[in-house]
Amino acid sequence: MSLLVFGHKSPDTDSVCSAISLAYLKNKLGMEAKAYALEEPRKEAQFVLNYFNVAKPEILKAGELKGKDVVLVDHNEIAQTADEIGEANLVEIIDHHKIGGLSTDLPISLRIMPVGCTCTIVYSLFKENNVEIPYEIAGLLISAILSDTLIFKSPTTTKLDKEAVYALAKIAKVDYEKYGMEMFKAGTSLEGFSIDEIVNMDFKEFDMSGNRVGIGQVMTLDIDAVLSKKDEFLAYINGTEFDMLVLAITDIINEGSYLIYKGEDKIISDAFSVGACQGVFAQGIVSRKKQLVPKLTDAVKNI
């Protein structure tokens, strides 16, 4: 029986690439298998598919799972998988996440490893089964590993992830650092979004010592595109009714955030120990919840 292979909802690069690569491997091992996506893949995954000229996986349709043999990649929790998973016959899971209360009626195949990326496990499976990795599959695998490990900057990165990247870079013919940055830039590009949309993309409001404070955060490597429009952002931000508004443009690779804000320079410089000026880079500041909010709250209180 044919296997349906798919990753989690809101498919990222790993979910898309591990599904396609594993289906390819299963085919080579004599099984019928086809990769699907639960939803439209994210922008970065689309860049990767284009770059290596691989067709986008079909989106799984309602009713299509009924009675089918299913392989899950890059997730193992029911909340993250297809709504109709209960109608299907789960036969295998390949993943790198913690186990979230999984239960099965029968024994299934489970391959979970504490590595940075599911595609690192898929790479191991190619090796274990002595199946040659073609150019485009190597491209998908290396892309996912670079994405999940933030080009090895993530603390989840393991020796196995690195070894896989070094080997795959040769087959996919890429300089992995250069290619990784290109992929991140494309994936986090803000092209086509208006000033309004970018500020409000992920926006939250807080009360700090009686002041209305808004904090927007956007993750991108396409920093230049934002900073080149700094005056337009400032005009928009200053036009809002907030007492203070901080837009954090977070650079996940350089691990910090550019801050564009409406408010007193002294609060910003106190909060983040930076010489405050518009478009300042706050090194190490990447989390709104754990850093931006508590530091700003303190600084506002002490002004």
Place this chain on the structure above:
Amino acid sequence: MSLLVFGHKSPDTDSVCSAISLAYLKNKLGMEAKAYALEEPRKEAQFVLNYFNVAKPEILKAGELKGKDVVLVDHNEIAQTADEIGEANLVEIIDHHKIGGLSTDLPISLRIMPVGCTCTIVYSLFKENNVEIPYEIAGLLISAILSDTLIFKSPTTTKLDKEAVYALAKIAKVDYEKYGMEMFKAGTSLEGFSIDEIVNMDFKEFDMSGNRVGIGQVMTLDIDAVLSKKDEFLAYINGTEFDMLVLAITDIINEGSYLIYKGEDKIISDAFSVGACQGVFAQGIVSRKKQLVPKLTDAVKNI
């Protein structure tokens, strides 16, 4: 840090042999690892250890798990593992059972395959890691696979189990069918038990159409030892106050049960379609719950 490797409570051959073999493999791969047992291994496992001259694993002591890195083999459910598992740091599971509600805080290594025996997976791990399997480890691995698959008679047997046995038989220098039978006989030997103990080893009482019916069942391949004492069993059984008493001596390899009984021959012959006589072999009758009880209930009703 050193790894503690152990199987489930009431350790059977697979739990003991997979723990020892996996610890050996981890050592060869440069990790510190030691096999333990949660309780005294069952009789069959003890036979296997003696046969291949391998030391019995240490029994895990209370308090010994605290803060230790742990690898579980042959089980994944909390109810089947060490009572103090919550004090330890679970890093890996290798198993062939269904998943029973497993949850972890962090990603761990999980290798579960729908094969007949954990030792088949351990055998695959030796192969994947190109580690040579020495004589005594081959002996432990093949014993567990033969035990769990009932020498391939169990429907859980897979191609991988068989391939492992064929390869391991050469290293362990055994005729796998002959050795398997010898192991089963030793493991199910009733030597040292009295007539009374054997009849009551696993005994249940039922009401069938107003009759008090007792059914004892004992799994053994040491059939001859029982049948040679048929008259003593009959004397004991006939001396009980039951209206009917059936002792089923179940032969798991030949998939049937020898029946020694107090009661009307006609009921036995009706129930199991056999020419009733003492010590009759009822082919295909192996389950008290699903076969002995309903068939006898019907036959008693229709007498």
